[in-house]
Amino acid sequence: MLDALQxxxxxxxxxxxxxxSRLMLDIASWRRRRREELAALGERVARRVAESGERQELAPMTPFxxxxxxxxxxAVPGVHSESEGAEPSRRVVVLRD
Known part of the structure:
Protein backbone atom coordinates (compact mmCIF):
# COMPACT_ATOMS: atom_id res chain seq x y z
CA MET A 1 0.00 0.00 0.00
CA LEU A 2 2.81 2.40 0.90
CA ASP A 3 4.59 1.60 -2.39
CA ALA A 4 1.41 2.36 -4.35
CA LEU A 5 0.90 5.66 -2.54
CA GLN A 6 4.55 6.54 -3.12
CA SER A 21 11.40 12.50 -8.44
CA ARG A 22 13.23 10.01 -6.23
CA LEU A 23 10.73 10.82 -3.53
CA MET A 24 10.32 8.16 -0.86
CA LEU A 25 7.39 8.15 1.54
CA ASP A 26 8.00 6.92 5.08
CA ILE A 27 4.80 6.93 7.07
CA ALA A 28 5.17 6.30 10.83
CA SER A 29 8.83 5.40 10.20
CA TRP A 30 7.79 2.12 8.57
CA ARG A 31 10.52 2.24 5.90
CA ARG A 32 13.20 3.17 8.43
CA ARG A 33 12.24 0.22 10.64
CA ARG A 34 12.01 -2.10 7.63
CA ARG A 35 15.46 -0.97 6.48
CA GLU A 36 16.89 -1.75 9.93
CA GLU A 37 15.17 -5.17 10.01
CA LEU A 38 16.45 -6.08 6.55
CA ALA A 39 20.01 -4.96 7.32
CA ALA A 40 19.99 -7.07 10.49
CA LEU A 41 18.57 -10.03 8.55
CA GLY A 42 21.25 -9.71 5.87
CA GLU A 43 24.04 -9.58 8.43
CA ARG A 44 22.62 -12.48 10.46
CA VAL A 45 22.18 -14.73 7.41
CA ALA A 46 25.61 -13.77 6.05
CA ARG A 47 27.29 -14.76 9.31
CA ARG A 48 25.37 -18.04 9.39
CA VAL A 49 26.44 -18.83 5.80
CA ALA A 50 30.06 -17.87 6.57
CA GLU A 51 30.06 -20.41 9.42
CA SER A 52 28.08 -23.25 7.83
CA GLY A 53 29.00 -22.86 4.16
CA GLU A 54 25.38 -23.61 3.22
CA ARG A 55 23.66 -21.23 0.83
CA GLN A 56 20.55 -19.49 2.15
CA GLU A 57 17.63 -18.25 0.10
CA LEU A 58 15.55 -15.45 1.53
CA ALA A 59 11.89 -14.73 0.90
CA PRO A 60 10.93 -12.73 -2.21
CA MET A 61 11.55 -9.00 -1.82
CA THR A 62 11.13 -5.75 -3.69
CA PRO A 63 14.18 -4.24 -5.41
CA PHE A 64 14.42 -1.67 -2.58
CA ALA A 75 29.89 -5.94 4.76
CA VAL A 76 30.50 -9.52 6.00
CA PRO A 77 33.80 -11.08 4.86
CA GLY A 78 33.75 -14.48 3.16
CA VAL A 79 30.25 -14.32 1.68
CA HIS A 80 28.42 -12.70 -1.20
CA SER A 81 24.84 -12.38 -2.35
CA GLU A 82 23.02 -12.71 -5.64
CA SER A 83 19.45 -12.13 -6.75
CA GLU A 84 17.62 -15.05 -8.34
CA GLY A 85 14.22 -15.51 -9.92
CA ALA A 86 11.83 -13.23 -11.72
CA GLU A 87 9.64 -10.48 -10.31
CA PRO A 88 7.59 -10.60 -8.19
CA SER A 89 9.31 -13.69 -6.76
CA ARG A 90 12.89 -12.40 -7.06
CA ARG A 91 14.90 -13.20 -3.94
CA VAL A 92 18.35 -12.78 -2.39
CA VAL A 93 20.57 -15.84 -2.10
CA VAL A 94 23.60 -15.69 0.21
CA LEU A 95 26.61 -17.90 -0.58
CA ARG A 96 30.04 -18.46 0.86
CA ASP A 97 32.91 -17.21 -1.34
Whole structure:
Protein backbone atom coordinates (compact mmCIF):
# COMPACT_ATOMS: atom_id res chain seq x y z
CA MET A 1 0.00 0.00 0.00
CA LEU A 2 2.81 2.40 0.90
CA ASP A 3 4.59 1.60 -2.39
CA ALA A 4 1.41 2.36 -4.35
CA LEU A 5 0.90 5.66 -2.54
CA GLN A 6 4.55 6.54 -3.12
CA UNK A 7 4.28 5.80 -6.84
CA UNK A 8 1.13 7.91 -7.17
CA UNK A 9 2.91 10.77 -5.39
CA UNK A 10 5.91 10.45 -7.71
CA UNK A 11 3.63 10.53 -10.75
CA UNK A 12 1.85 13.63 -9.44
CA UNK A 13 5.18 15.40 -8.84
CA UNK A 14 6.39 14.43 -12.33
CA UNK A 15 3.17 15.62 -13.94
CA UNK A 16 3.29 18.94 -12.08
CA UNK A 17 7.02 19.69 -12.46
CA UNK A 18 8.16 17.60 -15.43
CA UNK A 19 10.99 16.30 -13.24
CA UNK A 20 11.26 12.66 -12.21
CA SER A 21 11.40 12.50 -8.44
CA ARG A 22 13.23 10.01 -6.23
CA LEU A 23 10.73 10.82 -3.53
CA MET A 24 10.32 8.16 -0.86
CA LEU A 25 7.39 8.15 1.54
CA ASP A 26 8.00 6.92 5.08
CA ILE A 27 4.80 6.93 7.07
CA ALA A 28 5.17 6.30 10.83
CA SER A 29 8.83 5.40 10.20
CA TRP A 30 7.79 2.12 8.57
CA ARG A 31 10.52 2.24 5.90
CA ARG A 32 13.20 3.17 8.43
CA ARG A 33 12.24 0.22 10.64
CA ARG A 34 12.01 -2.10 7.63
CA ARG A 35 15.46 -0.97 6.48
CA GLU A 36 16.89 -1.75 9.93
CA GLU A 37 15.17 -5.17 10.01
CA LEU A 38 16.45 -6.08 6.55
CA ALA A 39 20.01 -4.96 7.32
CA ALA A 40 19.99 -7.07 10.49
CA LEU A 41 18.57 -10.03 8.55
CA GLY A 42 21.25 -9.71 5.87
CA GLU A 43 24.04 -9.58 8.43
CA ARG A 44 22.62 -12.48 10.46
CA VAL A 45 22.18 -14.73 7.41
CA ALA A 46 25.61 -13.77 6.05
CA ARG A 47 27.29 -14.76 9.31
CA ARG A 48 25.37 -18.04 9.39
CA VAL A 49 26.44 -18.83 5.80
CA ALA A 50 30.06 -17.87 6.57
CA GLU A 51 30.06 -20.41 9.42
CA SER A 52 28.08 -23.25 7.83
CA GLY A 53 29.00 -22.86 4.16
CA GLU A 54 25.38 -23.61 3.22
CA ARG A 55 23.66 -21.23 0.83
CA GLN A 56 20.55 -19.49 2.15
CA GLU A 57 17.63 -18.25 0.10
CA LEU A 58 15.55 -15.45 1.53
CA ALA A 59 11.89 -14.73 0.90
CA PRO A 60 10.93 -12.73 -2.21
CA MET A 61 11.55 -9.00 -1.82
CA THR A 62 11.13 -5.75 -3.69
CA PRO A 63 14.18 -4.24 -5.41
CA PHE A 64 14.42 -1.67 -2.58
CA UNK A 65 14.49 -4.44 0.04
CA UNK A 66 16.98 -6.61 -1.88
CA UNK A 67 19.42 -3.68 -2.17
CA UNK A 68 19.43 -3.25 1.61
CA UNK A 69 20.12 -6.96 2.13
CA UNK A 70 22.86 -7.02 -0.55
CA UNK A 71 24.58 -4.06 1.14
CA UNK A 72 24.44 -5.77 4.56
CA UNK A 73 25.82 -9.04 3.16
CA UNK A 74 28.64 -7.19 1.39
CA ALA A 75 29.89 -5.94 4.76
CA VAL A 76 30.50 -9.52 6.00
CA PRO A 77 33.80 -11.08 4.86
CA GLY A 78 33.75 -14.48 3.16
CA VAL A 79 30.25 -14.32 1.68
CA HIS A 80 28.42 -12.70 -1.20
CA SER A 81 24.84 -12.38 -2.35
CA GLU A 82 23.02 -12.71 -5.64
CA SER A 83 19.45 -12.13 -6.75
CA GLU A 84 17.62 -15.05 -8.34
CA GLY A 85 14.22 -15.51 -9.92
CA ALA A 86 11.83 -13.23 -11.72
CA GLU A 87 9.64 -10.48 -10.31
CA PRO A 88 7.59 -10.60 -8.19
CA SER A 89 9.31 -13.69 -6.76
CA ARG A 90 12.89 -12.40 -7.06
CA ARG A 91 14.90 -13.20 -3.94
CA VAL A 92 18.35 -12.78 -2.39
CA VAL A 93 20.57 -15.84 -2.10
CA VAL A 94 23.60 -15.69 0.21
CA LEU A 95 26.61 -17.90 -0.58
CA ARG A 96 30.04 -18.46 0.86
CA ASP A 97 32.91 -17.21 -1.34
Missing amino acids: ELTRLAVHQKTGVR ERKIVHDAVA
